[in-house]
Amino acid sequence: MKKLMLIVSALLLTVSLAACGNPSSSNQPAANTSTGTSPSGSGSTSAEPVNLTFWHAMSGTNEEVIKQVAATYNETIGKEKGITITPVFQGSYGDLMKKVRAAVQAKDFKNLPDLVQSPASDVAVMKSIPSIVWAQDLIGKDSSFQIDDLEPNAVQTFSFQNKIVGIPFANSTILLYYNKSMFADAGLDASKPPATIAELGEMAARLTDKPSKQWGFILTPELYQMSSWIGMQGGFLGNNESGRADTMTAVEFDKTGAMKNFLTEWKKAVDLGGVQTGADANVKEEFAAGKLAMFVDSTAALRGVLNSVGDKFEVGTAFYPKVNASDKGGVAVGGSALYVMDRGDQAKIDAAWDYIKYSSAPETQLIWHQGTGYFPVNRKTYDLPAMNEHLEKNPLFKTAIDQLHSSSPQVQEPMSAVNNEISTFLKEEILSFVLNKKDIDTAVSDMAAKANKALEEYNRANK
Amino acid sequence: MERPLNVKRLVKPYLFLLPSVALIFLFNYYPLFKTFFLGFMLVDVVGNPVEFIGLDNFIAVMQDERFWTAMLNTFKFALITIPATLLISLLLSLLAEKKRRGSSIYQIMFALPMAVSMSSAALIFQLLMNPTLGMFNYLTGLQVNWFGDEKYALTGIAIVAVWMGIGFSFLFLLAALRNVPGDLLESAELDGGGYIQKLWHIKLPLISPTLFFLFTTDLIGSLMVFGPVAVITKGGPMGSTETLIYRMFIVAFENSKYGYGSAIAAVIFVIVMIFTFITFAFEKKGVHYH
Numbered sequence: 001m002k003k004l005m006l007i008v009s010a011l012l013l014t015v016s017l018a019a020c021g022n023p024s025s026s027n028q029p030a031a032n033t034s035t036g037t038s039p040s041g042s043g044s045t046s047a048e049p050v051n052l053t054f055w056h057a058m059s060g061t062n063e064e065v066i067k068q069v070a071a072t073y074n075e076t077i078g079k080e081k082g083i084t085i086t087p088v089f090q091g092s093y094g095d096l097m098k099k100v101r102a103a104v105q106a107k108d109f110k111n112l113p114d115l116v117q118s119p120a121s122d123v124a125v126m127k128s129i130p131s132i133v134w135a136q137d138l139i140g141k142d143s144s145f146q147i148d149d150l151e152p153n154a155v156q157t158f159s160f161q162n163k164i165v166g167i168p169f170a171n172s173t174i175l176l177y178y179n180k181s182m183f184a185d186a187g188l189d190a191s192k193p194p195a196t197i198a199e200l201g202e203m204a205a206r207l208t209d210k211p212s213k214q215w216g217f218i219l220t221p222e223l224y225q226m227s228s229w230i231g232m233q234g235g236f237l238g239n240n241e242s243g244r245a246d247t248m249t250a251v252e253f254d255k256t257g258a259m260k261n262f263l264t265e266w267k268k269a270v271d272l273g274g275v276q277t278g279a280d281a282n283v284k285e286e287f288a289a290g291k292l293a294m295f296v297d298s299t300a301a302l303r304g305v306l307n308s309v310g311d312k313f314e315v316g317t318a319f320y321p322k323v324n325a326s327d328k329g330g331v332a333v334g335g336s337a338l339y340v341m342d343r344g345d346q347a348k349i350d351a352a353w354d355y356i357k358y359s360s361a362p363e364t365q366l367i368w369h370q371g372t373g374y375f376p377v378n379r380k381t382y383d384l385p386a387m388n389e390h391l392e393k394n395p396l397f398k399t400a401i402d403q404l405h406s407s408s409p410q411v412q413e414p415m416s417a418v419n420n421e422i423s424t425f426l427k428e429e430i431l432s433f434v435l436n437k438k439d440i441d442t443a444v445s446d447m448a449a450k451a452n453k454a455l456e457e458y459n460r461a462n463k
Numbered sequence: 464m465e466r467p468l469n470v471k472r473l474v475k476p477y478l479f480l481l482p483s484v485a486l487i488f489l490f491n492y493y494p495l496f497k498t499f500f501l502g503f504m505l506v507d508v509v510g511n512p513v514e515f516i517g518l519d520n521f522i523a524v525m526q527d528e529r530f531w532t533a534m535l536n537t538f539k540f541a542l543i544t545i546p547a548t549l550l551i552s553l554l555l556s557l558l559a560e561k562k563r564r565g566s567s568i569y570q571i572m573f574a575l576p577m578a579v580s581m582s583s584a585a586l587i588f589q590l591l592m593n594p595t596l597g598m599f600n601y602l603t604g605l606q607v608n609w610f611g612d613e614k615y616a617l618t619g620i621a622i623v624a625v626w627m628g629i630g631f632s633f634l635f636l637l638a639a640l641r642n643v644p645g646d647l648l649e650s651a652e653l654d655g656g657g658y659i660q661k662l663w664h665i666k667l668p669l670i671s672p673t674l675f676f677l678f679t680t681d682l683i684g685s686l687m688v689f690g691p692v693a694v695i696t697k698g699g700p701m702g703s704t705e706t707l708i709y710r711m712f713i714v715a716f717e718n719s720k721y722g723y724g725s726a727i728a729a730v731i732f733v734i735v736m737i738f739t740f741i742t743f744a745f746e747k748k749g750v751h752y753h
Contacts, residue, residue, distance in 0.1 A: 458508075
C-alpha cells in the first residue's frame, strides 16, 4: 500500500509538472484570441479591438517622446478605430535586433511584435526576414499615403531595387558637436568650426591639454562614420550601389582610392596630437564635463546633449568635416524605420500600417523632431508654422536639416547583412594603420579582403 | 501478488527520475545535439539549415584568428579569477571562522555580493572604475582607463568577476572550516602545533573537497564567462575582452551565422569537458575525503 502511494505521488508530481508547464505555453494563443484573431481578413469590423506591440530602441528623453506619441494616437485615432498600441523598449538597436533575430530563428512568430523599429544599418537583415511586410506592398494598396512627401535620402536608405521595405521614422545624420567656450579659450573662432579633417586635426591639437586630461577630439572610426567619409567622396562603399541595386558581393572603397584618401588625412590629423583614438570613451559624458572640445554623433543626440550640458557652456553644431575640401556628397542617413510584421492576422497588419502613417505624418514628425533632434522625415513638416518658429528659436537643430538637404541620396550606409563585421574590420585596420602597425596599402587591402570574405560567406548561406 | 509488486518495484525509481530526466533532455541534451547538428550545416539568416557542409565550419573556426584570441583571453581570465577568488574567500572565511559576538554581521557582509545581480554589479563597477569620474582610481591613485584600455580591460573584468564570486565561495569555505572537528585541532594544539601548522596539516586537507568543488565550478564558470563582458565592454576595446562564449554569441546572434556559431559552441563544449576531466583526474591525488 505504501508503495502504491509512492507511485501515485510520483505520478502526481509528473502531472503537476506538466500542469505547471501548460499555462505558460497556452498563454500566448489565449492572449491572442482576446485581442481579436478574427479570420474575417482585411474587412474585419472596426468594432473588434486590435492591440499592437511595438518594439523600439529609444531610451531616455527619446523614449518619453515615443510614449507620448503612442499615447496621443491611442486617445485619438486609435480610439476611433479600436486600435491600441503598446511601445516596448528592447534595449539598444543591437539588443533589439538580436531579439528579433532570435525570435525569427526560433520561428516564434507569436512573440514577435507587430511593429519593429530597426536601424539603417540592418535593412538587409530586415528585408530577408519572411514575415516582414514590405512597405512598398502596403503603399500599393493605399492611395492616401504619399511617399513623395518623405525625404528622398531617407526613402533611399530603406529601399532595395527601388522598393521600400520600412517607412523612415526616426532619422538622423552624423553631426559635429563642439564646445564654443573652449574654442574661445583656445583663441579659436567659435563661429568657424572645422570643415575638413585637416582643420579638425589642427584645431583639436590647439584644444588639447593633456595634463588636465582635456582632448580636442575623440573618435575611433567605424562603419557609421566611414559610410559618410567614403560616400561623400563620390563613389560607393560596396558594389551594386552599396547593395541597393542588387545584393552587395564586394567592397569598392579599396579600388576607388576613397579609403586611402581618408586614411592619409586621418593619420595626419591624429599625428598632430589632439585626437584620441583607439580607446573606448564615453564622449557625451566627457563633453558635458568640459573635458572634450569636439565629437561627432547622430543628430538625435542633440536634445540629450543640450540637457546634460545645461548652462555650463555654449554648444555648437556643425556639418560633419569633409575628407577633401572639394567633397560634395554630404552625409549618409542614419536612424531607423518602422517595419510591419505579418503574424497571420490581416487586421493587425492594417492597424500597424495605420500607426506607421500616423508616425510619419507632418504633425507627429514635428513633435518627434522637437523632442529628440531627429530630423522630420516628412517634408510637409516645414509647411507647419510651428516648425518655422521652432527652427528660429533653436538654430542648432537647423544644422542637421541643412546638412541633410545638401547631401546626395546616393550617400548611404551599405545594404549588407554583415555590416557589423565590416564595421569591426574597418575599425581595427584603420587603427592599425594610424598606430603604425601596418602600412597604408596593407591596411586597405586587409580590410577589403576580410569584408569580402564575410560577404561571400553570408551570400553563400543566403541566396 | 508477488509479481506485479516486483514490476512496480522495478518501475518506481524510474518514475521518480522521469520528471528530471525529461526536463534535462528537453533543456540540456536536445539543444546540445541540435548545436552539434547545426555545426555541420550552412544556416541562413532565418535559422534554416540550407546545406550540409561537413567540417567546413569547424575548419573555419580553427583558422579564425579572433577565435584563438578569444580562447587566450578566456584562459587569461580563468588564470586571474580562479586563484584570486579562492584565495580571497579563503582568507575571509579564516577571518570569520571563529564564532564571536557580532560575527554574523560580517559573515553576512562577506557573503552579500552573492545577492547582487550580475548586471547591476557590472554597471556599478563600470561607474566605480570610470577613469575620470570613478572612485577606484581616486582611492588607489592609479591613472588607469580600466575598461577602455586594451592592456587593462581584461583585468578590469576579472576584478568585477572576482568580487561577484567571493560571496559564494566564502559561504562554502566558512561552512567547511567550521566542520573541521574541534578535537583534531585541540590535539594538535596539545602537541604544540601553531596556527600555520594547524591550517596546513589539518584544516586545508579537511576542507579540500570543498576547495575542489569550488575550483571546478569556478573553472567551468570562468571558461564560460559572458555576463560582465556583455554588460561592460562588449568584447572591446579591440577585442581584448572577447571571451569564447561572447565570440559565439556575436557570431550567432549579431552576425547571423548560426552554423558557424554552433561550431564554436561545440568546440567550447569539448574544451570545457577536457578541462573538467583533467580536474577530476587531479581530484584523486589532491582531495582528501574523511
